[in-house]
Amino acid sequence: MISYFKKKLNKAKTAYENKSLQILKYLDRELNYEQSLKYYTEQDKIKKLTMEYKSYKFENEIHSLSSMPETAIEEIIRINKRITEHTWGVILEADKVSDINVYIAQMNKVQINARKANFFVVTDSEDILLKLNDVFNWMNKIFYIVPNTYNHNIDKQYRNSINFHCLKHLEKHVSTPESVHMNMLKEIGGIQVTVPNQNRVFCFNSKRLVPGS
Amino acid sequence: MKRISYVLVSRNDNYNGDSVGRCVNTVNHACEIIAKNNVVDQSEVVLVDWCSRSGSLRESISSRLVPEAKGLLKIVTVPPEVADRHQGDSPFSEVHAMNVGFRNMEGKHFARIDQDTLIGQRFMDWFYHEYEVKDYGWSWPRAAFCSRRNLSEDQSHHSVFRDYIYDQQLSRKVDICHEHNHYSRLMPNGEVFPFYGGAVGVMMVDRECYLEHKGFNEKLVYMNSMDTEFLNRIAAKEDIYNLCLSIDADFYHQNHDRSEGASNDTTQPHAQQEGERKTNDLDIRNKMIDNPNPDNWGLLDEDLEITIV
Numbered sequence: 001m002i003s004y005f006k007k008k009l010n011k012a013k014t015a016y017e018n019k020s021l022q023i024l025k026y027l028d029r030e031l032n033y034e035q036s037l038k039y040y041t042e043q044d045k046i047k048k049l050t051m052e053y054k055s056y057k058f059e060n061e062i063h064s065l066s067s068m069p070e071t072a073i074e075e076i077i078r079i080n081k082r083i084t085e086h087t088w089g090v091i092l093e094a095d096k097v098s099d100i101n102v103y104i105a106q107m108n109k110v111q112i113n114a115r116k117a118n119f120f121v122v123t124d125s126e127d128i129l130l131k132l133n134d135v136f137n138w139m140n141k142i143f144y145i146v147p148n149t150y151n152h153n154i155d156k157q158y159r160n161s162i163n164f165h166c167l168k169h170l171e172k173h174v175s176t177p178e179s180v181h182m183n184m185l186k187e188i189g190g191i192q193v194t195v196p197n198q199n200r201v202f203c204f205n206s207k208r209l210v211p212g213s
Numbered sequence: 214m215k216r217i218s219y220v221l222v223s224r225n226d227n228y229n230g231d232s233v234g235r236c237v238n239t240v241n242h243a244c245e246i247i248a249k250n251n252v253v254d255q256s257e258v259v260l261v262d263w264c265s266r267s268g269s270l271r272e273s274i275s276s277r278l279v280p281e282a283k284g285l286l287k288i289v290t291v292p293p294e295v296a297d298r299h300q301g302d303s304p305f306s307e308v309h310a311m312n313v314g315f316r317n318m319e320g321k322h323f324a325r326i327d328q329d330t331l332i333g334q335r336f337m338d339w340f341y342h343e344y345e346v347k348d349y350g351w352s353w354p355r356a357a358f359c360s361r362r363n364l365s366e367d368q369s370h371h372s373v374f375r376d377y378i379y380d381q382q383l384s385r386k387v388d389i390c391h392e393h394n395h396y397s398r399l400m401p402n403g404e405v406f407p408f409y410g411g412a413v414g415v416m417m418v419d420r421e422c423y424l425e426h427k428g429f430n431e432k433l434v435y436m437n438s439m440d441t442e443f444l445n446r447i448a449a450k451e452d453i454y455n456l457c458l459s460i461d462a463d464f465y466h467q468n469h470d471r472s473e474g475a476s477n478d479t480t481q482p483h484a485q486q487e488g489e490r491k492t493n494d495l496d497i498r499n500k501m502i503d504n505p506n507p508d509n510w511g512l513l514d515e516d517l518e519i520t521i522v
Contacts, residue, residue: 037401042392101458108397108408108458115403135396142401199349202459206448209397209407211500213449 033139046134050143052150055124056159058093058180063161072158075151079120079166082146086116089173089185090132094125096176099198104135106174106196111144112208120146120170122163122181215345217417218320219243219258222310223328225265225273230469233270235329236260237277238371238467242331242378244281250337258286259318260328263310264296271520278522286522289317295515300434303491308429308439312511315423317519323423325416325440326464330361333378333463336415339456355422356447358440359456360395361414361464362387369468378465387465395457408457409444410498414464415456416440422447427506433493442497446504 035041065073088110092103110117119136123129129145136144154162164181167173173193175182185191207213221243223236240260247256262270271288278286291313300306315323322340326332336359345353364387368377377383389395391411398406409416426446433439447453 040391040393101461104396105455105458108455111399112397112405115399115405135398138398138401144399197349199347200351202455203351203354203452204408204455206407206409206453209405209409210445210449211498 029140033141036139043139046130046140049126049130050133051147053126053129053148054150055126056156058124059160060180062164063158065165068158068161071151071154072162075149075154075162076165078149083120086114086118087146087170088117088119089167089170090119090121091173091175091179091181092123092128093176093179094123094128097128100128100131102196102198102201103174105201106194107136118144118146120166122167214255216255216320217322217324217340218318219324219326220311220314220318221326221328222261222263222307222314223270224263224305225268225270233273235467235469237274239328239331240282240286241279244279244285246332246337247285248281250341252341253285255341256285257319259314260286260288261310261314262288262290263305264291264293266293282522288520288522289313290518299512303434306434308431308433309512312428312431315428316511316513321420323418323420325413327413329467329469330414331374331378331465333384333465335460335463339460354452354454355419356444357417357454357456358409358444359414359460359464360411360462361390361466362462363390363466364468366468385461389462390466395462408455409453410441413440414462427504428510430504431506431510436490436492438493438495438497445501
């Protein structure tokens with residue numbers, strides 16, 4: 001009886017300890033964030049994706065909305081809820097990204113000119129998505145990359161189409177050259193797709209960074 | 214033929230530890246990497262010895278220089294009696310020293326590197342083989358800025374630091390200094406950290422551009438913020454090349470303690486390591502100010518000793 005009681009107490013102690021550690025971690029993060037608004041504070045690197053993701057292949061074939069299962073439609077709606085009128089699409093086919101900094105520079109330019117801009121990133125590489133999440137956030141609290149959702153119950157064949165249907169509602173995009181989605185978006189018309197010139201992209205018109213601009 | 218002048222400013226003291234040792238490392242490494250890349254005829258290293266009070270820097274380092282420094286290194290000595298006429302109560306006016314470096318350089322491009330920062334191979338490839346060499350159909354910007362990485366104490370050791378510079382994978386493992394600036398991060402209040410506002414790896418300005426802007430503002434005689442102020446003036450008128458991302462912060466700061474570093478500079482990542490050195494008014498980063506330099510800025514009228522090593 002005593003041993004049973006002790007075991008239960010130990011379990012409760014561990015649970016409380018874990019919870020306390022979680023709360024402390026959360027409070028540290030909040031304090032860091034508060035400090036970062038006043039002082040220069042380096043942010044911790046993100047080592048794990050903060051959103052659901054599973055890699056998939058870009059494909060030419062897109063399922064029409066009417067041919068997709070209800071769960072896939074729900075997924076599109078869920079993602080679209082996080083998208084705003086300021087959101088840019090970013091399409092990055094990993095095998096065409098020779099230097100991720102080219103795309104970071106282009107995304108920097110977007111934000112320098114439109115401070116409310118955020119990005120919906122469609123990529124076949126978890127590493128790229130992780131890197132962009134790490135770069136485009138403030139103190140691991142404010143994220144400028146729209147979070148993906150990934151319902152594992154949806155057949156993998158629909159993932160490409162789900163993301164394309166989300167992208168097509170956005171007006172402006174950054175893309176790797178000749179990406180599958182880019183060509184299809186152009187066919188829709190009225191959509192701007194920027195493929196950064198890897199030489200020119202590092203020339204920054206910085207007038208909007210100058211104080212008082 | 215285009216020519217670059219790497220300008221370093223220092224003095225013979227023990228600022229934050231063995232500052233002379235770090236300066237020797239930087240000068241020697243600069244000369245070595247220039248020679249290794251066979252670009253001696255397109256380069257020079259200008260070391261401005263500003264206000265050494267206990268023997269000149271030239272005397273202190275002359276026996277420790279590598280053979281590659283011969284013909285590449287120029288030392289401009291500004292003795293205390295001259296420096297003190299210009300720097301007021303500041304113990305080390307970097308702005309004056311850098312302007313002196315500019316006035317005495319031969320190159321078309323002024324390239325300011327810290328006296329304890331090492332140049333990387335990606336920069337060499339970019340400057341000598343791409344910048345103003347390749348014609349992409351647009352004009353290259355006249356100014357460029359690159360952030361730097363901070364070597365840890367172990368990485369700074371003379372037996373390994375070259376590995377972190379020449380090995381392209383290892384080099385990217387060294388921590389970037391001022392990441393918010395490096396990535397032009399957006400704050401929740403809508404402000405963006407300018408890529409040219411972080412700790413300097415290299416600040417490169419074309420000679421004509423430097424002259425047009427009358428150089429570093431000689432009112433800013435204390436520590437920090439002078440590069441940002443200068444680049445703000447340039448950015449207001451023309452493009453600046455984002456070398457931070459282009460060459461992925463390919464400059465390497467040697468580790469040292471910071472007991473004599475900046476005081477009360479909350480823009481720095483080492484704010485908790487409070488130093489004692491007075492800093493320029495932080496406000497100058499946040500507003501445009503006039504540069505009141507007289508025509509003879511850069512100690513143009515002073516007779517300074519110049520030594521080609």
